[in-house]
Amino acid sequence: MLECYDFVSVGGGSSGAVIANRLSEDQSASVLLIEAGGIENEVSDIPLIAATMQLSPLDWQYVTEPQDAACFGMSDRRSLWPRGKVLGGSSVLNYMLYVRASPHDYDEWERLGNYGWSWKDVFPYFLKSEDNRDPVFLKNGYHATGGYMTISTPPYSTPLGRAFIKAGIQMGYPNVDVNGPTMSGFMIPQGTTRRGARCSTSKAFVKPVRHRKNLHITLYSLATKIHFDHHKRARAVQFERFKVPHIAYARREIILSAGAINTPQLLMLSGVGPAHHLSHLGIKVISDLPVGQNLQDHIYTGALNFQVSPESSVTHERAFTLKNVMSFLTAGKGPLSLLGGVEGIAFINTKFANRTIDHPDIEIHYLTGAPTADGGQVFRRTQGFADELWERFYIPHLYKDGMSIFPVLLRPKSRGFVKLRTVSPYDPPVIDPKYLTHPHDVRTLVEGMKFCISVSQTPAFKAFHSKLWPEPIPGCEHYKAWSDEYLACSARTITNTIYHPVGTCKMGSKWDPTAVVDPELRVKGVAGLRVADASIMPNIVSGNTNAPCMMIGEKISDMIKKTWGTGPLHNGRQWGR
Ligand SMILES: Cc1cc2nc3c(=O)[nH]c(=O)nc-3n(C[C@H](O)[C@H](O)[C@H](O)COP(=O)(O)OP(=O)(O)OC[C@H]3O[C@@H](n4cnc5c(N)ncnc54)[C@H](O)[C@@H]3O)c2cc1C
Incomplete structure (x- = not known):
């Protein structure tokens, strides 16, 4: 492990696994993924x-x-x-239903001030991940092949x-x-399955790129605190591996994808959250934000x-x-x-x-x-x-x-x-x-x-x-x-x-007092820190949440690449890998 990385990412779940993959596509950018759990097993398949x-x-x-x-x-x-405590996160525990939710949900997100999140903006990012193996579905113009995540129809059905x-x-x-x-x-339903078995985001997005020299993954590592400098710039992630403390510095950005429960927990432990709640617990307030509110399921x-x-x-x-x-x-x-x-x-x-x-x-x-x-x-x-x-x-x-x-x-x-x-x-x-x-x-x-x-x-x-x-x-x-x-x-x-908690680090416009992150998923009131997982959803989508979380991972990766001028951005429909 290095002392300093360009990007330090916390949580390798549905969004986090995508981010680790996409940010490390640029060989000149070093990426550290900190994941609290280990590797999935055969039973979860x-x-x-x-x-x-x-x-x-x-x-x-x-x-x-x-x-x-x-x-x-x-x-x-x-x-x-x-909630999944394993590389692949809740995609290792989930029921694998592949549902993107309603276009109206995303149009509503945009209407709330979240530029770039309308259906027409997010649809290409669903396609980007997708490798749909069912020719019947490929005909309707709403699916893609060639992405990292295999989508298929179960090969078995009952008369019922x-x-x-x-x-x-x-x-x-x-x-x-x-x-x-x-x-x-x-x-x-179609599922996130490959040859009849579970295809977690770990299998889909991490396994094929584990050999990349610029991607380091530390498992069984619990992120415990984000450190900020005097200018409120997020500089490092403190984590514990088998109770031994470590610290990883980020040259460019820290991205939190620890899920709708753990991301707000980590933010609050680090001083980002409701001032009265943090002060009550004796935590120094870095940014007074409604972290943890707006929980929906x-x-x-x-x-x-x-x-x-x-x-x-x-x-x-x-x-x-x-x-x-x-x-x-x-x-x-x-x-x-x-x-x-x-x-x-x-x-x-x-x-x-x-x-x-x-x-x-x-x-x-x-x-x-x-x-x-x-x-x-x-x-x-x-x-x-x-x-x-x-x-x-x-x-x-x-x-x-x-x-x-x-x-x-x-x-x-x-x-x-x-x-x-x-x-x-x-x-x-x-x-x-x-x-x-x-x-x-x-x-x-x-x-x-x-x-x-x-x-x-x-x-x-x-x-x-x-x-x-x-x-x-x-x-x-x-x-x-x-x-x-x-x-x-x-x-x-x-x-x-049905296991879909979302919304605890709400995305919203600069002027929205109930928002924790802006439409580019930057945490308000600090620098160098983004959140990208189920917690950013302003309103819960009208469908299952795994595919939307992968989409969030794809979209934030492009935003980050755009910020830093690293790696290829998407420019069309067929652009899976
Ligand atoms: C039982 C179950 C069934 C479901 N069924 C479906 C379904 O059929 N279809 C569907 O679309 N959705 C389903 N979902 C929901 C969907 O899987 C989740 O919404 C989605 O996986 C959430 O993604 P995420 O990236 O926000 O968080 P997660 O995938 O949960 O990832 C968070 C990751 O961060 C890690 N982490 C957390 N805290 C720390 C820390 N402090 N330090 C380091 N790492 C940390 C976790 O270990 C985890 O790997 C289901 C969920 C569950 C639990």
Whole structure:
């Protein structure tokens, strides 16, 4: 390791891995990537069991504060928040769904004063990363080949999975490419997978360039503080590797990509954050900014589970046969290639959505299996269900065939925060998403739930004898079954994250007092420091967040190259590598 680098980058996750790759394309620029975790393993390669990575050493294992308006059925009313602590970050833990979100989201970002972030500006950066292996999708003009990240369609589907698409058509929604010309509709999702196995950002962006002499990577290294000089210029990153302190100096810039929880934590530990909060903890204030505010996340309710015909769904027992394991290991095929069990996604409009534009407010995740298909080994632990909920609602369905249709609230109005718990970088911060504190959120989710129930009642699913689990949700029995009040109570009881926290270092114009970074992702009030990860999103996008985080990595890399005149900038459509 050198003492000084041109660029020092913290966090090698979905955004950070892209940045390490792109900045080191210029051989004359030295780059150090500091990553708290190690390397992914073979188990994380298997898409179907993505959830087993949670609560493992590859996970930061965060837990939210007890929720006042949600999570009533979770142990201590808390939500478990996995985040990847590994090179590749949360792209090693995620369910691999490849969704870019709605063009309207990015146009709204620009409207808020973020020049250069409209859909027409960011679209080329999605294409830049992409190597889409499915010829069917390449025809519509919205995809590219030749990028570092492989995108493919799982090579396996079940009759129930295909029924989901038919059900959509019976509900009046087309079978679409949600990343194509129209987002509203139903789809068998594409994933960040290569030959049926997970393609993390570590595999896609770091592995092929590890040999570069100007790129150094230090693993198992926890960044603990950013050091500023008297002019408030960020000069160095302090980090600890196996508790041994180190310091890396940056000649040009420091880039933080530690994710929506750890980036604000590191900024605040370094004196960048709300003055009253930092002063209270005895931290010298370098720049008084609303770091950690504006926390947003996508939630779904796991209340909508259905019985289906025997042997029609994916259960743990039937998936893990010797034949299926061999088929996956030798050819990347079979049920183990299903994206965390999510066989269908849909984007739909509730009565609250603006139907004059294509900007759905609910996403549906369809799983060809019940949460009890594994007998409670993984899903129960990773969701943190309280004993009463588990025993009364889930246990009657252990190991049985089933399917789940989960509505995801795409544009929540509730806002939470991340704060320091202590001044130790080893202590997890306080995370309070304030789920469902805004009344509009629960109303939209209820509409989404009604839609999901209708999907289950289409002829396509009736052919599989789909039927809602009959047990009432504990705590909601006093409401009339399936009334709006009952559904709202269910949503507040089984409130699950889909793991998309964003917004805690909000990007905004120079004049926006709620912004932490400017549209070029420079931290306000200091020099030489940028943030580039999920935390910069001013509003959460209406879709899954991994592809947008890779896009953020691509875009900031070009901005940095432009600033310093290093390396090639993009100038067209086909420019993956
Ligand atoms: C279980 C799960 C399922 C998901 N499913 C999907 C999905 O199917 N589709 C989708 O689009 N999105 C999904 N997501 C969300 C998506 O993966 C994330 O939004 C995205 O990966 C976030 O990228 P990021 O760069 O902001 O942070 P991360 O990818 O989390 O990267 C942050 C990196 O910084 C490192 N780091 C943190 N602090 C420090 C420090 N102090 N010093 C050094 N290194 C540090 C971390 O170890 C990590 O490697 C899922 C996420 C999870 C957790």
